[in-house]
Amino acid sequence: MLTLSQKSSVRRHLMYPIAGLYKTSAGGNTLMSGAAGWRFSEAAGFLEYKMNNMNPDEEARLLGYAFGSVDFVGNPPNVGDTATVVLFGGNLGSNIVTLVTTVSSAPTSNTDARLAACQDLASQAGQSSTLAQAGIYAVAPYGVGPFSESKVPLPEVAFVSPVVFSITATATGLLAAQQRNVPELLPPFATLTPGDSQQTKVIYGYLNILDALEAAHAQTSENLDTFKADVWTGRSNEIGLRTSLYRHWQVMLSDFLGTPINQKRRNSDRGHGAMSYA
Numbered sequence: 221m222l223t224l225s226q227k228s229s230v231r232r233h234l235m236y237p238i239a240g241l242y243k244t245s246a247g248g249n250t251l252m253s254g255a256a257g258w259r260f261s262e263a264a265g266f267l268e269y270k271m272n273n274m275n276p277d278e279e280a281r282l283l284g285y286a287f288g289s290v291d292f293v294g295n296p297p298n299v300g301d302t303a304t305v306v307l308f309g310g311n312l313g314s315n316i317v318t319l320v321t322t323v324s325s326a327p328t329s330n331t332d333a334r335l336a337a338c339q340d341l342a343s344q345a346g347q348s349s350t351l352a353q354a355g356i357y358a359v360a361p362y363g364v365g366p367f368s369e370s371k372v373p374l375p376e377v378a379f380v381s382p383v384v385f386s387i388t389a390t391a392t393g394l395l396a397a398q399q400r401n402v403p404e405l406l407p408p409f410a411t412l413t414p415g416d417s418q419q420t421k422v423i424y425g426y427l428n429i430l431d432a433l434e435a436a437h438a439q440t441s442e443n444l445d446t447f448k449a450d451v452w453t454g455r456s457n458e459i460g461l462r463t464s465l466y467r468h469w470q471v472m473l474s475d476f477l478g479t480p481i482n483q484k485r486r487n488s489d490r491g492h493g494a495m496s497y498a
Contacts, residue, residue, distance in 0.1 A: 221357060222274070229427050230267070230271060234267065234470065234473065234477075234479060236482050263480055267477065270478070275359075277401075281406045281426065283427055284428040285405070287380055288381075288404070289377065289379065289400045290341070290379075290389045290398065291374050291375065291376045292374075292397055293374065293396050296334065297333050297395035299324065299326050301323045301392055302320060302323070303392075303395050304319070305318070305320075305389050306387070307379065307387055310382075310403075311354035312354045315354075317348055319341050320344075321337045338360035339360045341360070342359055345358035345377075355381060357379070361376060374400075384404060386403060387399050406424070408426060408429065410423055410429045426469070426473045426476060433462065433466040
């Protein structure tokens with residue numbers, strides 16, 4: 221679910237070069253000629269795979285978004301049982317979105333009607349223009365198919381939003397729906413003074429933290445011509461300290477994604493990530 225710009229930010233902070241255009245489009249047309257526009261090392265390939273296959277809670281931690289979920293517990297439901305999920309607050313403003321799913325078939329030995337309910341709710345959320353405008357999306361991480369309870373211990377539909385919102389869940393019959401995770405912002409977070417602002421604020425999400433620290437490097441230039449002003453004395457190593465803090469969060473992102481910072485572009489004194497590669 222990551223956007224192109226979000227993926228680009230991850231690559232930039234881990235010091236991987238631009239991805240470029242695919243040489244051939246999905247329709248078979250050539251997008252560029254000559255050198256291929258998609259060349260990466262094994263580690264970069266793993267990074268692309270992980271960015272395309274993140275769980276919703278992992279995306280929330282990466283982006284600084286709020287995460288909430290509704291689970292279905294208890295015995296397999298009967299045909300005709302229903303579940304109602306209501307979303308409100310946050311970017312929805314005065315809008316209230318109600319999602320309703322009904323069990324249409326009895327469970328069999330290799331299917332679980334609760335998984336179908338999760339998929340149906342996520343699909344309805346994806347078709348809601350109101351949720352789309354609010355930046356809220358839903359994911360049924362387990363999908364629908366021949367999954368046994370040993371593989372899917374707790375059928376769940378997850379909701380991710382740029383800001384904190386609210387969820388309520390009710391059900392009839394044996395389709396027991398409950399709010400499992402109250403929508404909230406997930407760690408990591410850092411207390412920073414971003415951009416040109418003079419106000420310190422708490423910033424959530426690996427990308428948001430790194431973007432703020434990256435922007436602080438430009439601010440450093442404002443202090444380079446000042447060693448002392450009245451009783452204030454500037455730090456001569458300010459840019460070094462800011463760079464060190466940025467490197468620290470680079471490593472944090474590297475460890476979170478399990479992908480190393482690009483060694484070919486990293487100086488010997490910079491931090492290193494979770495893995496190494498040739």
